[in-house]
Amino acid sequence: MAKSQTELRPLGKSVGRKEDPRFIRGMGRYIDDIVLPGMLYMSLVRSPYAHARIKHVDPSAALEAPGVKLVITGEDLAAMDLAWMPTMAGDKQMVLATGKVLYQYQEVAAVIAESREQAEDAAQLVDVEYEPLPAVVDPIQSLDPDAPVLREDREKKSNHIFHWEAGDKEATEELFRNAPVVVKQNVRFPRVHPSPLEPCGCVADYQSSTGKLTWYVTSQAPHAHRTVLSMVSGLPEHQIRVISPDVGGGFGNKVPVYPGYVCAIVASLKLGRPVKWIESRTENISSTGFARDYHMTAEIAAEEDGRVLALRVKTIADHGAFDAAADPSKFPAGLFSIVTGSYDFKESFVEVDGAYTNKAPGGIAYRCSFRVTEAAYLIERVMDVLARRVGVDPAELRKRDFIRKEQFPYQSPTGWTYDSGDYEKTLDLALEKIGYEELRKEQAEKRARGELMGIGISTFTEVVGAGPSHTFDIMGIKMFDSAQIRLHPTGKVLARLGVRHQGQGHETTFAQIIAEELGLSTEDVLIEEGDTDTAPYGLGTYASRSTPTAGGAAALCGRRIRDKAKKIASHLLEAGEDDVVWDGVSFSAKGLPDKSVTMKDIAFAAYTNVPEGMEPGLEATYYYDPPNLTFPHGAYIAVVDIDKGTGAVKVRRFLAVDDCGNVINPMIVDGQVHGGLTEGFAIAFMQDIPFDEDGNCLAPNWMDYLVPTALDTPHWETDRTVTPSPHHPIGAKGVGESPNVGSPAAFVNAVVDALAPLGVEHIDMPIFPWKVWEVLREHGVNK
Numbered sequence: 078m079a080k081s082q083t084e085l086r087p088l089g090k091s092v093g094r095k096e097d098p099r100f101i102r103g104m105g106r107y108i109d110d111i112v113l114p115g116m117l118y119m120s121l122v123r124s125p126y127a128h129a130r131i132k133h134v135d136p137s138a139a140l141e142a143p144g145v146k147l148v149i150t151g152e153d154l155a156a157m158d159l160a161w162m163p164t165m166a167g168d169k170q171m172v173l174a175t176g177k178v179l180y181q182y183q184e185v186a187a188v189i190a191e192s193r194e195q196a197e198d199a200a201q202l203v204d205v206e207y208e209p210l211p212a213v214v215d216p217i218q219s220l221d222p223d224a225p226v227l228r229e230d231r232e233k234k235s236n237h238i239f240h241w242e243a244g245d246k247e248a249t250e251e252l253f254r255n256a257p258v259v260v261k262q263n264v265r266f267p268r269v270h271p272s273p274l275e276p277c278g279c280v281a282d283y284q285s286s287t288g289k290l291t292w293y294v295t296s297q298a299p300h301a302h303r304t305v306l307s308m309v310s311g312l313p314e315h316q317i318r319v320i321s322p323d324v325g326g327g328f329g330n331k332v333p334v335y336p337g338y339v340c341a342i343v344a345s346l347k348l349g350r351p352v353k354w355i356e357s358r359t360e361n362i363s364s365t366g367f368a369r370d371y372h373m374t375a376e377i378a379a380e381e382d383g384r385v386l387a388l389r390v391k392t393i394a395d396h397g398a399f400d401a402a403a404d405p406s407k408f409p410a411g412l413f414s415i416v417t418g419s420y421d422f423k424e425s426f427v428e429v430d431g432a433y434t435n436k437a438p439g440g441i442a443y444r445c446s447f448r449v450t451e452a453a454y455l456i457e458r459v460m461d462v463l464a465r466r467v468g469v470d471p472a473e474l475r476k477r478d479f480i481r482k483e484q485f486p487y488q489s490p491t492g493w494t495y496d497s498g499d500y501e502k503t504l505d506l507a508l509e510k511i512g513y514e515e516l517r518k519e520q521a522e523k524r525a526r527g528e529l530m531g532i533g534i535s536t537f538t539e540v541v542g543a544g545p546s547h548t549f550d551i552m553g554i555k556m557f558d559s560a561q562i563r564l565h566p567t568g569k570v571l572a573r574l575g576v577r578h579q580g581q582g583h584e585t586t587f588a589q590i591i592a593e594e595l596g597l598s599t600e601d602v603l604i605e606e607g608d609t610d611t612a613p614y615g616l617g618t619y620a621s622r623s624t625p626t627a628g629g630a631a632a633l634c635g636r637r638i639r640d641k642a643k644k645i646a647s648h649l650l651e652a653g654e655d656d657v658v659w660d661g662v663s664f665s666a667k668g669l670p671d672k673s674v675t676m677k678d679i680a681f682a683a684y685t686n687v688p689e690g691m692e693p694g695l696e697a698t699y700y701y702d703p704p705n706l707t708f709p710h711g712a713y714i715a716v717v718d719i720d721k722g723t724g725a726v727k728v729r730r731f732l733a734v735d736d737c738g739n740v741i742n743p744m745i746v747d748g749q750v751h752g753g754l755t756e757g758f759a760i761a762f763m764q765d766i767p768f769d770e771d772g773n774c775l776a777p778n779w780m781d782y783l784v785p786t787a788l789d790t791p792h793w794e795t796d797r798t799v800t801p802s803p804h805h806p807i808g809a810k811g812v813g814e815s816p817n818v819g820s821p822a823a824f825v826n827a828v829v830d831a832l833a834p835l836g837v838e839h840i841d842m843p844i845f846p847w848k849v850w851e852v853l854r855e856h857g858v859n860k
């Protein structure tokens with residue numbers, strides 16, 4: 078055990094991760110490790126077409142195949158009123174297709190057999206006759222009034238899903254009319270996929286003897302899934318136990334409920350045996366929640382010196398066949414209206430229109446806290462366009478436009494109240510640390526020699542921790558979170574939280590928070606998450622919300638324990654309660670520091686020697702409803718060199734200075750930043766899920782959809798500033814998503830900066846070498 082682990086007052090220290098010994102030795106217990114007696118396996122039949130009418134589905138040959146127990150079709154589910162399920166975005170989604178399929182790889186039938194191999198073989202035998210229809214793959218064309226209507230189930234006879242807006246249109250127009258400078262840029266954020274190492278899967282175990290369903294599932298939000306399942310199936314909620322075992326990466330992919338889950342549960346209910354379903358890599362990428370796919374246009378109105386006045390944004394959001402976005406209910410475009418970022422715009426008007434296309438459903442976060450990555454990328458990209466237009470260095474331009482630290486709490490023109498920040502300090506630290514001035518000199522020299530070197534800056538603001546229940550809910554369930562702490566007589570602690578980590582390190586960081594509050598060491602505190610029969614109700618881990626919500630609950634729950642502990646201390650110390658003081662590790666009577674009692678002493682007394690009339694035991698539960706979200710920020714700088722012959726971009730340096738308020742565990746935060754930067758790097762340079770004109774998914778595997786290896790990944794430099802959140806119980810803000818939110822713009826800005834001498838103003842992600850090579854050729858560099 079690392080020495081630091083035994084320390085008292087562990088908050089803010091790099092305590093070694095308690096979960097690592099199990100993960101590093103391959104001893105994690107993931108969904109596919111769960112094997113139950115009598116367990117069956119399920120395989121799904123999927124559509125080869127993106128858009129087709131289903132003429133008939135004939136399961137008879139499959140039913141005769143060896144080992145097959147059951148085949149479920151869309152018609153079977155329709156008979157049970159389960160052919161459709163609600164999505165979190167207020168839409169509905171087919172569980173198994175009836176009538177039509179709307180995307181390639183859509184779920185058409187489920188085959189359940191004694192072994193996985195038998196289920197997969199038999200799935201090939203399900204005879205489905207399709208009549209192909211023309212596919213609509215472009216969201217802009219899909220909104221054309223003449224486009225074929227994809228969703229025949231809806232009353233609205235168009236592919237338009239929603240229109241959403243924020244800000245003051247009139248006031249924004251007014252500023253644009255009189256502005257000395259206006260810049261405009263179209264920016265696409267490609268369709269990407271979180272593609273966690275462990276794909277989705279579940280084991281449904283219905284016991285007819287007790288009427289209880291135990292559902293093991295790779296879930297980021299077990300309680301929310303239990304409630305939704307109960308509402309959809311009609312099973313009483315206390316008869317459903319959701320267990321999310323170790324999760325091999327989530328990244329937003331494990332927030333939605335997928336058709337395979339419903340089918341596995343139906344199969345277990347029908348057969349009275351456990352049913353396992355584990356999807357393949359291809360199934361994961363091609364059919365589960367994708368992210369982004371935003372077609373954005375931004376315009377900035379500014380003064381001649383680059384001081385910003387107003388921002389106008391129009392976006393088309395491609396949601397695929399069903400709007401299965403995992404956003405809080407009142408936010409069809411997530412928190413996209415944070416798009417004014419770190420800058421003091423006087424006015425802003427933001428519009429988003431959602432469109433259906435023949436692609437897999439989704440719109441999940443992928444390390445993004447609900448469309449904040451799209452927003453940060455857009456504003457950081459367009460601020461660079463403005464800098465170039467007005468001829469001001471991009472670092473200097475940002476400083477001119479930053480919200481100043483005296484302006485916090487800052488009211489943004491689209492309605493957010495930023496809790497705290499010091500943007501200039503963070504950028505200054507980044508500029509100094511990377512040696513900005515020298516880099517610009519080096520760049521000038523290189524440019525003179527015709528070499529392509531670029532420096533890209535991103536000074537983003539994130540918004541995380543949904544959230545205050547007055548505004549944030551998922552399908553009506555308010556987004557607070559919870560902690561429950563129980564001290565055993567020997568002073569050891571079992572704490573349970575309503576969130577569910579997927580590798581973030583909660584077993585360590587939440588133990589640190591609780592140990593700090595109770596004057597214990599991290600080793601004394603065992604953290605448990607992911608079992609709805611034991612954990613207090615919570616909304617789960619995504620949107621970097623665990624620290625802002627459950628982290629607050631853990632601290633306040635610890636303080637609640639301490640309140641009772643103080644009463645017991647006063648009894649043990651034979652001192653009046655007002656005379657008892659807490660020094661962070663023990664209680665003592667005022668003026669008598671030598672006589673003290675620790676939490677361990679008190680825990681024992683709680684079960685053996687409580688003051689008369691006091692309820693024995695020492696445990697508490699806390700449901701924490703935060704007053705606001707938290708607004709972390711950062712200043713990222715990328716330095717790139719471009720090979721003119723091949724178009725390859727080398728990221729020579731990347732510095733991330735993050736500010737997530739008070740830090741619980743610096744090593745874990747650095748790890749979070751490294752991981753998020755690696756994903757941001759992948760998005761900027763390698764990841765896209767393209768479709769051909771028939772709607773065929775062209776990258777449903779890791780040969781075509783690239784995940785960076787250690788060899789591809791640059792070396793990350795990190796640092797931080799600390800601007801505590803004024804409203805969070807320990808002053809912490811979330812951080813898990815910041816590096817992914819902030820980094821794509823830094824990479825792209827660096828590439829555009831390198832190519833700027835050629836007249837290049839923008840290049841869309843992903844920046845594959847061939848794309849750069851083509852740009853170079855267009856500009857006469859490679860003939």
Ligand code: PCD
Nearest residue numbers: 327329442443444580586619620622623624741742812813
């Ligand atoms: N922290 C500290 N300090 C501070 C903050 C924070 O220390 N100030 C730490 C904590 O405690 C934890 C971590 O760090 O442990 C994180 O946190 P946060 O920020 O709060 O967050 P969370 O909630 O926990 O988590 C979530 C995130 C997300 S969202 C994502 S995507 C990703 C991240 O997380 N995912 C993942 N990261 C990660 N990692 C890993 N390993 N894995 C995974 O999967 Mo979404 O919405 O879902 O899209």
